[in-house]
Amino acid sequence: MPHECPASADYDFEALDGVQNNRLAQVYNNLFADAFYQMSDIDIAMPYILSNIPSFFVSILTRLPLRTISKFRNYMKVATEVAQEVVDKQTQLYLHGKEGSKDLMSLLVHANLSEDPKTKVGKNEVLAQLTYELRPCITARPNTKFRTFFLAGHETTASSLMWTLYELSKHPEWQAKLREEIAKTRSQASERGDTKLTIADFDSMSHLQAVMKETLRVYPIVSSLVRQAGKDDCIPLSYPVPTANGEIISEIPINRGERVLISLKSIWGEDADEWRPERFLNGHGTHSQVNLGLIANLATFSSGIRGCIGWRFSLLEMQAILIELLENFEFSPSPGNVEIIRGSTGVMAPMVKGSTSGRTQLPITLTPL
Numbered sequence: 001m002p003h004e005c006p007a008s009a010d011y012d013f014e015a016l017d018g019v020q021n022n023r024l025a026q027v028y029n030n031l032f033a034d035a036f037y038q039m040s041d042i043d044i045a046m047p048y049i050l051s052n053i054p055s056f057f058v059s060i061l062t063r064l065p066l067r068t069i070s071k072f073r074n075y076m077k078v079a080t081e082v083a084q085e086v087v088d089k090q091t092q093l094y095l096h097g098k099e100g101s102k103d104l105m106s107l108l109v110h111a112n113l114s115e116d117p118k119t120k121v122g123k124n125e126v127l128a129q130l131t132y133e134l135r136p137c138i139t140a141r142p143n144t145k146f147r148t149f150f151l152a153g154h155e156t157t158a159s160s161l162m163w164t165l166y167e168l169s170k171h172p173e174w175q176a177k178l179r180e181e182i183a184k185t186r187s188q189a190s191e192r193g194d195t196k197l198t199i200a201d202f203d204s205m206s207h208l209q210a211v212m213k214e215t216l217r218v219y220p221i222v223s224s225l226v227r228q229a230g231k232d233d234c235i236p237l238s239y240p241v242p243t244a245n246g247e248i249i250s251e252i253p254i255n256r257g258e259r260v261l262i263s264l265k266s267i268w269g270e271d272a273d274e275w276r277p278e279r280f281l282n283g284h285g286t287h288s289q290v291n292l293g294l295i296a297n298l299a300t301f302s303s304g305i306r307g308c309i310g311w312r313f314s315l316l317e318m319q320a321i322l323i324e325l326l327e328n329f330e331f332s333p334s335p336g337n338v339e340i341i342r343g344s345t346g347v348m349a350p351m352v353k354g355s356t357s358g359r360t361q362l363p364i365t366l367t368p369l
């Protein structure tokens, strides 16, 4: 299993060697759970306070030793230093005529050095793309630019992968189906003379696509979205509902500036809570297409102009890792009575029920094949 991030930053997190060896891994380790799990009242209120006060007071308040803010400030400091090192390394390679690696970060560095004003990307923007902007992270301000490879790109994909492995560990029959599909696709590729699978091969693997889509449906990592009304409006309802005073309404009026929290729980019928990838295969059910993407009967990547910019990258990354893992290991539930719950840690992350550690964790058994 790769323990670096060659696709995005040509940077080795040394994650499999233990977090103590790498300063970025140290501050990143359990960051979301440490910052967001079981927050205090003041930590919960702070984003709303910060969203509604002038910037001058924000910079004072964000110096307070509050849990969420301190954790992210700590992370930002180290992440910015590492981002600077990555950028410097790629810049030197580029200036000495060496191609450097073909990861996303190197492409951004090349764009930073571009002489053409149309393609040039400023240095601060390059750094911000790699790290994170402290303010939107700790405020609830909707529509702020969410700029990052490390956080938006990593935590979401890693947690979705964990949930996929969790479900596969409980469903050996799906592991068998996937191994068969992978072997068939590999043999087709080698008949063509290809040693590696192509993106078209990934897209052709309907069982793996169905497994990923079903996991993204049952475990939407970003489980709610906030939107702010740009003008007075009415939100039409799919069906009339009674209000607290008994009035039946079929639309909800909202005023300009009001915030709406959109829950991503879709309507999937009686088996909505069950993990059943077959619902996307063989024309089962009404939402049967196996295709994945921004518009794929799921709101897991959101949609429209603020939809996830990294959805395609994330799916390819997950697919590549899952193929590698499934070819090499069998997954089964952890021995003992371990119950896994969905931890509310800013993203939906697996945690062990009853554990007081406050850590994101997923104990499962891996057996080499």
Ligand code: HEM
Pocket (backbone or CB within 6 Å): 144, 145, 146, 147, 148, 149, 152, 153, 154, 156, 157, 160, 220, 221, 222, 225, 226, 299, 300, 301, 302, 305, 306, 307, 308, 309, 310, 311, 313, 314
């Ligand atoms: C399973 C993986 C992922 C999930 C479930 C996911 C989910 C989402 C969602 C729901 C949004 C919309 C947030 C909102 O509207 O408030 C979003 C936005 C975003 N995502 Fe992802 N994401 C994933 C992976 C990635 C990856 C791999 C990257 C980058 C490499 C990424 C970068 C972004 C960025 C930059 C935005 C903000 C887009 C904008 O506001 O214009 N995401 N993501």
